[in-house]
Amino acid sequence: MAQVSLAKITPYVFKLSNGLEVWVVERRVLPFAVFKLVVPAGSVFDPDKKAGLAYLTANMIGEGAKGLSAEEISERFEFMGADFDSSCGKDYATFSLRVTTRFLEDGLKLFAKVLLEPTFPPQEFVRVKNEVVGEIMKDHEDPGYVASEKFAEVIYGNHPYHRPSKGYVETVKAVSRDEVVEFYKSHYLPEGSKLIVVGDVDADEIKKKLEELFGGWLGKAPEYPKFEYPSVKAQKVEVAKEVTQANIVIGHIGVSRSNPDFIKLYVANQVLGGGGLVSRLFERIREKGGYSYAVYSVFVPSLYKGPFKITLQTKNERAEDAIKEVLDEVEKFVKEGPTQKELEDAKRYLTGSFPLRIDTNTEIADYLAFVAFHNLGRDYLNRFPDMIKAVTLEEVKEVIKKYIHPHKFAIVVVKKKGN
Amino acid sequence: MLRVLLSVLVWCTIAFAGGGNLEIKGVERVLKNGLKVIVVEDHSTPTVTFQVWYKVGSYYERFGKTGISHLLEHMMFKGTEKYPNGEFSKIVSRNGGQENAFTSRDYTAYFENWAADRLEISMELESDRMVNLKFDPEEFDREKSVVMEERRLRTEDDPTSLLVEEVYAAAYKAHPYHWPVIGWMKDIESITLEDIKHHYRTFYAPNNAVIVVVGDVKAEEVFALVEKYFGSTPPAKHIPEFSYEEPPQEGERRVEVRSKEARLPFIFGGFHVPNIGSGEEYALKILAAILGGGRSSRLYKRLVFKEQAALYTGAYYSSKTKDPGLLCFYAAVKPGVSPEKVEKLIWEEIEGILKNGVDPKEVEKVKNQIEAEFVYGLDSNFYRAMNIGILETIGMDWRYLNSYVDNIRKVSPEDVIRVASKYLRKENLTIGYLLPEGS
Missing domain, CATH: 3.30.830.10 (Metalloenzyme, LuxS/M16 peptidase-like)
Structure with missing residues (x-):
């Protein structure tokens, strides 16, 4: 068959002064862009008794930043018609922003603030924790979820992949706000994280902007530990x-x-x-x-x-x-x-x-x-x-x-x- | 968390918008046999989506045979004389294509997405199965069990889906939106080969279909190909027309689903509201977003942030239906909270809008959101073609999309209050509770 050209998708890759690796794809067809930050802070780092710590931490991003309450953050993103989203899997967490060119400047500023200056307000922490507990209960209404969770437990033994990234009701309840703050401080760091930018941007301009907004963020994320696998048995x-x-x-x-x-x-x-x-x-x-x-x-x-x-x-x-x-x-x-x-x-x-x-x-x-x-x-x-x-x-x-x-x-x- | 909501949204399609400086530039042509073709050229990537839309869905069914349109959609993959069972999918697959189909209340659509130079294969395959479908009795029986498994998967074992089904069944008593697209289990089981052949011959014809092509193609070349492959297909002589009117609701309707597998209560409700073409759809869209579109909406701020009574909540409205639909809201009740309390809070928020009006800044926010959604939606060939296909099959002109954002921009805070007081009334509401058994 005809070779479909992919040449348009070769990202421009560079590092900011703090070591944050940035991948940019200029795609200037429509007036919007997507930003996606990958942080090496998945649930494999959770202690067994605190399963859900990484997930809770990711979910607290956007729930308060210096000078801004959770409600104000949502209000501002949504006034711009922008989507802010966080997710956390077993390996890593991601945070994304989709914003039109008209609001790109303000949207990106807010994105950086939310990621780099989170305040983890105690009342929001309690609320989010209860929400995660409720989510887990709701997940168990779905037999497909139950089967796949049980399957992971059965095949992975003590390897951290045996746990769902959300954790369990009891382990989530056991996580304290201090532990979340600590997890953020030790894992949310620029060296080891990657920022992807795709859409209506100019690579040189965005590089300058990102240096301004993210350059002051410093530190190196920890390496992933080694884990043993159980032996495979029927x-x-x-x-x-x-x-x-x-x-x-x-x-x-x-x-x-x-x-x-x-x-x-x-x-x-x-x-x-x-x-x-x-x-x-x-x-x-x-x-x-x-x-x-x-x-x-x-x-x-x-x-x-x-x-x-x-x-x-x-x-x-x-x-x-x-x-x-x-x-x-x-x-x-x-x-x-x-x-x-x-x-x-x-x-x-x-x-x-x-x-x-x-x-x-x-x-x-x-x-x-x-x-x-x-x-x-x-x-x-x-x-x-x-x-x-x-x-x-x-x-x-x-x-x-x-x-x-x-x-x-x-x-x-x-x-x-x-x- | 968006993913959690998806199961609730099966009934109402995704929001869409149009207008501004960005527009969908389509070209259309109607063949002698009545087949309408709409092409949008977009040369930004060397791919194309080819979609055939039929004006048939659960709306066109009757009691006892519900789900027949969806079952027929499944049978469309079971082969013709020329391309026996499985051949269609193999050809698409080995040419690097994605294919599938979907059935709704108002339409059934088939699509292939692939490299633009594969377009002619779509023409060959889709023109063949528009009229030459083979109905093998054994294949038919097997496909019926597949569809019954699909119903078990998506509805029977998903308590939230069951609740949504119950609410629609209660909200509509005289209109076919009463029953689910997949059909009632017993109906699926009782559909015969003769029934389905009849349904196929009645509704699958060029004069009851619309072809939408979006991608790296030239419109004139597409028209020539459609003429070559579909031009000689005779039109159906008679396509039955239906007309229903749901009588005005005279009092609140309440339903409940008790489920051993539900872990938390869930609330789902809907108000009867007008649809596309009524002129009120723009204000309704804004109303739904103010009430429950996103984390800064009234319901979310009150139920999730302030009262901490719900895990998540929202409201939505899709105007893109053949007949009037529902403006819906939902809330996942937090552990330890009663659904009655959550319902009371929802009403307080609705009454707040009716008594105190809406803030112009709030209206501006929602308009920005709708405009942004339109821009994001233009990025996908598939999504653009889908919007065109939906409009055309529900009896609207696809160009409607291009004035949508402008019309949204014209809505005033007073317009929003007017539709709110007209439709957000208790006697116009059907509300359902999902209750964990034993709670």
Whole structure:
């Protein structure tokens, strides 16, 4: 197929005087820009008894800054029609701002203030903590969430990936305001953080502005610690819930994003259960079996070894049959590998659909935040299609045997008791 | 936290806006067989979205057969003589395309997004399945179970979705917005192959469809291709028309859902309000945003910041429906707080608007938000095409989008108060509580 040009998305990368790495993509089609700060302060840093500390800290950003209350901050962002958002996963936290050119100057100033001069007002801390506790309770209404949380607990043992990034009701309650302030001081630092800028900006001008606003922020974020992984073993866990449909997660610990085999596995997984409406699992479980509306598999790209997991849902009575079919399909896949044609089709899908996934300012900023965090290189978006094309059938057959072990799968089923 | 809200928003589509110096520059053409084509050229990225919109959705269904439009959408992926089951998706996939479809109350749409030079494949595939769909009995049965699983996933096992479904069913008694797009479980089960063939032959025709193409294409070339692939498809002789009117509501309606799996109470309510084309939609949009659009809205400030009675709360209104919809609000009740208290606070905020009016600065803020949303929305080919498709299938002209922001700018604080006092009345409200069983 025609080579879709990605040349427009080569970010300009530089460091501010304080060591903050900045990636800028000038995309001056529409009058707005997206800013996204990546801070190496995910929930892997949480002590077990304070699970949720990193998440709470990220959620306190925007809840008070020097001279501004939480309400005033929201009022100001929203008067500009700007969106401010924070999120915190297992590896890192992100903070983003989307703002029109008309309000860019004021919006960026407020963004910097909120990030660099947070006040953690005690009354807002109590409120946000209660909100997180409520969120966690609400998450447990969703059987898919329950299944995936249990799956992580089952496969990760004592590794911090076993905990949800939000933590648990009791551990969140145990976090104090002082601990949040301390976590902010020790982890929210420019050396190690990355700032992505995409949209209607001039790289030289924005560099000056960022130096003014962020240059005084000083310090180096701590390194990520090393953690042990438990040994992989087959197990089956059932959780009872009053549901009409069993939620099933199957898999084991996979690989880290930095593993040189990651791209090969990514291509292999596309054949097995990747995106789109074509995959072995989609065909067998949905098209042939009529078991499930959604079924997919994924190697979650992560700093540490992320999970390899297969997710599906089917009515309670059919759960066991569906699991058998999934296992059979995966065993066959690992044993025989994909056909040459399946591999070529998967590669064409991945390379062809790639430009579609990075065609708005927000999508580009999100993708680059991931690329910057994992140090994949500023030319990653341009190299990606060639990396996919280079994967061979032999390589795929080798890596699936090496990294997918159906006989060692953990199986988690959330379903109605008695079925 | 936005993600938490999404499940609530399934019923009302995303906000849209138009106007200012930025506009959607479309070109349109109508084929002899009645097929309308709208093209927007955008050469900023070498991609294109191709969308076929049919004027059919749950609005066009009847009791006992609800969900048939959505089930038909699923069957559209099950093959024709020329492209047997699975072939369509394989072709799209190996050409690096994204494809899918969605069914709403007022429309059903199919799309492919891909490199601009793949456009002709869309034409070939979509023109084929517009009329040549094969209905294999076994495939049909299997797809029915897939859709029933979809209903279990999205509704039966999601207490908040169940609540929204109940509120709509109570708010509409004489109008098809009464039932959910996916249909009632028993109806899905009882739809026959004959039913679905009939539905297909009735509504899938060039004179009941609109094609929208946005991306790196030339309009004249698109028109030529559409002519080549769709030009010879005969129009349907008769497309049935429906007309409903929900009678005025004469008193508050209350529903509740008790769920063993709910962990916290949730409140969802809606007031009957006019839709697009009424002239009141602009003031209603601003009213909804003042009440519950974002963290600086009245509901959020009172319920979340001041009283700390809700985890999150909001209100929204989408005018883009064929018939009048609802201005909705919701609140996730905090642990230890009663839903009655939260409802009382919501009413105090509504009454505050009615008694004391709105601040001009508040109105200005909301207008800025709507204008910014319009600018953000222009960044995506898909989203622009979607807005055009929605307007065209609900009987409006897509150019409406280009004066939207200007019309929003014209709304005065008095206009907002006028629609608030007209529609935010208790006797015009349907409200539902989700209650954890045993609470």
